[in-house]
Amino acid sequence: MVPEPSRISVGPVTSTESSAEHRLSMLAATGTGLTGGEALQYALDQAVAELTGLAGMVHWCGPSGGRPLHLAVVSGLPRAALQGWEEIGADAPSGAPTHAVRDGTFAWMPVVDAAGSLPDDTHDTAASRSVTLSLPTATMVAAVPIPGPDAPLGALSVLTASGEPTAGQRAFLPAVARWAAQRVPQSTTAGVSRRWWREQPVGSYPLIAQEPVAHALRYLRDGFLVVDGDWRTSYINVEAERLLGPAEDVLGRVLWDGPAGRVPGLEARCRQAAADGAPVGCDVQWPTDERWYHIRLVPVPNGLTLYVTDVTETKIRVAQRAAAERATAQRTAPIGKLTSALTYAVTARDVVEVVAEYVLPPFDAAGLVVEVFESGRRHVVGSVGYSPDFLRGITETPQAHSSPFNDVLRTRLPIFMGSPAEYIALYPGMAERAAASGKQAWAFLPLIASGDPIGCCAISFHEPRHFTGEERALLTALSGLVGQALARARLYDTEHARAQELQRGLLPRALPSTPAVVAAARYLPARSGIGIGGDWYDVIPLSADRVALVIGDVMGHGLTEAATMGRLRTAVHTLADLDLPPDEILAHLNDLVSDLGDDLYATCLYAIYDPTTGLCFLASAGHPPPAIALPDGTVFFADLPPDPPLGAAEPPFSTVQLHLPEDSLLVLYTDGLVESATRDIDSGMAAVARCLTVGPGAFRTGSSVGPSGDRRASRPDPCDAREHLDRLCDALTTTLLPAQELTTDDAALLIARVQRLAPQNIASWPLPDEPVAAGLARRHVREQLTAWHLDDLLMTTELLASELVGNVVRHAKGPIQLRLLLSRTLICEVFDGSQATPRIRRAAETDEGGRGLQLVAAFSQHWGARYTTDGKCIWTEQPLPAQP
Structure with missing residues (x-):
């Protein structure tokens, strides 16, 4: 038989003594985390390996001594092969283990004698005989005691056929036994020992089989x-x-x-x-x-x-309890789920959808009609499972006619009909209506709010049905919840409709179409609450094809804020007509808000875009910066100074100048679009940038006049550009304000695609500050209009330019500049260095002058004046002649 290899591997040795020393040093280095059983097993493995043994055994008697030796640990052979050594009686003669424990010293004894018979002190059993016959005849046993505090705890034995141990091996066995004993809990009380062995693994099980413990386990x-x-x-x-x-x-x-x-x-x-x-x-x-x-x-x-x-009884009890809990939950779940869902139902349509989702499935219902009675007639709020024709028939039923709806309103009691026969028996005159519904059972439930019946909820089924008492009570309870929610929702619908109507009246109904910009806008009211907001936007045409883009937000919600928004919007239009720069307009608005009250504040962004230069001038009063999307896909936000909002600011306001390439997008928005309870403003602005990155230049525009001089060539259809901007508005609002998200603030969005006026449509000349300037102006006008094929406008334009330039020479100062712009109209501008505003006055019959501006007003479609950084500009507009 080949012994098992040692569990602690060792390196090569040159002698038995060096091997023993090496094993002892390895054992000494073993950590203290070993259990007692592991320590005995490792010690026995090393002993068998050192003596080149066939097998090893550890017998245990415990600290009390004088008790039978029980086989605790084996090595080298299966435990079944050593059954003859399982228990060695305390009084029975035995071999080496007994002598080692009794004498407390090393014992060396044979297993069999030379004739092959069993030793006299070994029990003659079939098991022991099989063990003996399976071992070589020269097998010997070397045993040493395992030391304890007062007496040996047991014996460590090695079965070997390799001859008598050397001096080093004889010294190694006691040393390894002492090493194991140091790692086995020791106590003078047998109780502690038994407690420890009860915790030991199966290899030490025979040690716990002492009489009291074995009896308890048995x-x-x-x-x-x-x-x-x-x-x-x-x-x-x-x-x-x-x-x-x-x-x-x-x-x-x-x-x-x-x-x-x-x-x-x-x-x-x-x-x-x-x-x-x-x-x-x-x-x-x-x-x-x-x-x-x-x-x-x-x-x-x-x-x-x-x-x-x-655990059978426990499982039965748990299963019964779970079944009872499930049954209770199934009975109460519709009420709990419906109550929770109705708290989020804002509109009447929401209430109908909640009832369809949480009431119909638990009862396996197929149809639903929610009706209310108002202004003397029935009104269907919502339905599921019925055709429009059938629903129209409901509203046409006279109030005095006998019907489930009328009876439920009158009696405030539910009506349950489990089959068409029951329906016809109760309401013979409605047999056709019952057949047209395609249903086989009905529950008509009164909807009561604040003690008054407001309508009826009809739940129907595809199959005939017997309504149990529990189902009737549950459906009646559910109808009470639905009635309260419906009354609240219809009040919200009414107030919300009024608020939306007022809001629409305060916002521009349609954005103007201008040569400089194509714009699209969105206004999204808050989805929670019914208060109207103070967000607004506007696109205002200015002189010389310039455009003002405005967006603002009055802080708060309600009628006061909406009225303030209306005042600000009106004021902006009035100030824009004066052609004031953005910073001056915000200064006037700040005074207006301050005069309205100390608790009113508003943010505002005002921008003016000039298509002749591509420059955009912006001023902000506490408003989020606009996003600019360039035609190459670059997106950035304008760097605006952090001026306070209107009502808290101290003018002057700062103005920022931006150069916008043609087809750039200018995106203005309020904080309700980018900021919410779940998203900070920086994250919202980043989301805006991501949406604008995809294709902002899908509609590039060319020049407005082709090489041949056709002033209407190459401009794309503005409807296409506006359609693109509408899609972009929808993408932004859908991304930032999902439909299922409840918002507490309204939001406004304005996107403008800027257009440049083609260079060939701009003509400008400096003029001397002398009387000859009028004649030079007429000549320049004549030459340019001839090049533009506008001969029909020669006379009137010469007159207008001559009068404007002559007025500057007589009443203002230079430098003088004449500019003609060809756009949707013909624009004539005269710039000078004076801040004095020209005014039309009534000239007497004998006055030699004073009629120049009257002629300008008579021969132009529009005219006006605006201030510049170093003077003013007087301008006129004339309609272009119709094209053939």
Whole structure:
């Protein structure tokens, strides 16, 4: 027989003595985390390896001494092969283990004599004979005591056929026994020793089989069994015998050969627990009695212990309790779910959708009609499972006619009809209506709010139905919740409709179409609450094809804020007509807001875009910066000074100048679009930038006049550009304000695509500050209009330019500049260096002058003046002649 290799590997040695020293040093270095059973196993393995033994044994008697020696640990051979050594009586003559414990010293004795017979002091049993006959005739036993505090705790023995141990080997055995003894808990009381061995793994199980403990385990209420490393049963108590069979039929057999092998998954769980080295528990149904047991698998060295507890009654109680809880939950779930869902239902349509989702499925219903009675007639709020034609018939039923709806309103009691026959019996005149509905059972429930019936909720079914008392009570309770929610929702609908109507009246109904910009806008009211907001936007045409883009937000919600917004919007239009720069307009608005009250504040962004230069001038009063999307896909936000909002600011306001390439997008918005309870403003602005990155230049525009001089060539259809901007508005609002998200602030969005006036449509000349300037102006006008093929406008334009320039020479100062712009109209501008505003005055019949501006007003469609940084500009507009 070949002994097992040592569990502690050692390096090559040159002699027995050096090998023993090496093993002792290795054991001495072993950590203190070993259990007592592991320490005995390691010590025995090293002893067998050092003596080149066939097998090894550790017998245990405990600290009390004088007790039988029990086989605790084996090495080199299966435990079944050493059954003759399982127990050595205290009074019976024995071999080396008994002598080592009794004498407390090294013992060297044979297993058999030269004739091959058993020693006189060995029990003659079939098991011992089989052991003896399986060993060589020259097998000897070397044993040393395992020292204890007062007496040896047991013996460590090695079976060897290699001859008598050398002096070094004889010294190694006591040393390794002492090393193991130091790691085994020691006590002078047997109770502590038994407690420790109860905690030891299966390899030390025979040590716990001392009489009191063994008796307790044997008759333990729960099943207990032990299997070794080969999955053979080595111990089984009485309760486990009831499950597995008699002990004589089970011990020594593989656990899976009995009823345990028919338990689904048990073998796999046992093997997994042994492989993981961690306890695990599972519930299984035993095949012999079909009861449920909880099995706890505890891995131990060389085996596994199984604790089996009957949990059938517990499972039955748990199942009964769970079934009762499920039944209760199923009965109350519709009320709980409906109550929770109705708290989020804002509109009447929301209430109908909630009822359809949370009431119809639990009752397996197929149809729903929610009706209310107002202004003397029935009104269907919402329905499920009915055609429009059928619903129209409902509203046409006279109020005095006998019907379930009228009776429910009159009596305030529900009506349940389980079949068409019951329906016709109660309402003979409505047989056709019952047949047209396509349903077989109905529950008409009154909707009552604040003690008054407001309508009826009709729930219908595809099959005839017997309504139990519980179903009737539950449906009646649900109808009460629906009635309260519907009354609240209809009040919200009414107020919200009024607020929306007022809001629409305060905002521009349509954005103007201008040559400089194509614009699209969106206004999204808050989805929670009914208060109207103070957000607004506007696009205002200015002189010389310039455009003002405005967006603002009055802080707060309500009629006061809406009225303030209306005042500000009107003021902006008035100030824009004066052609004031953005910073001056904000200064006037700040005075207006300050005069309205100390608790009113508003943010505002005012921008003026000039298509002749591509410059955009912006001023902001506490408003979020606009986003600019360039045609190449670049997106950035304007760097605006942090001026306070209107009502809290101290003018002057700062003005920022931007150069916008043609087809750039200028995106103005209020904070309600980018900021919410779940998103800060920086994250919202980043989301705006991501949306604008995709294709902002999809509609590039060319020049407005082609090479041939056709002033209407190459401009794309503005409808296409506006459609693109509308899609972009929808994308931004959908991304930043999803439909399912409740918002507490309204939001405004204005997107403008800027256009440049083609260079060939701009003509400009400096003029001297002398009387000859009028003649030069007429000549320049004549030459330019001829080039533009506008001969029909020659006379009037010459007159206008001559009068404007002459007025500057007589009443203002230079430098003088004349500019003509060809756009949708013909624009004539005269710039000078004076800040004095020209005014039309009534000239007397004898006055020689004073009629110049009257002629300008008479021959132009529009005219006006605006201030510049170094003077003023007087301008006129004339309509272009119709094209053939």
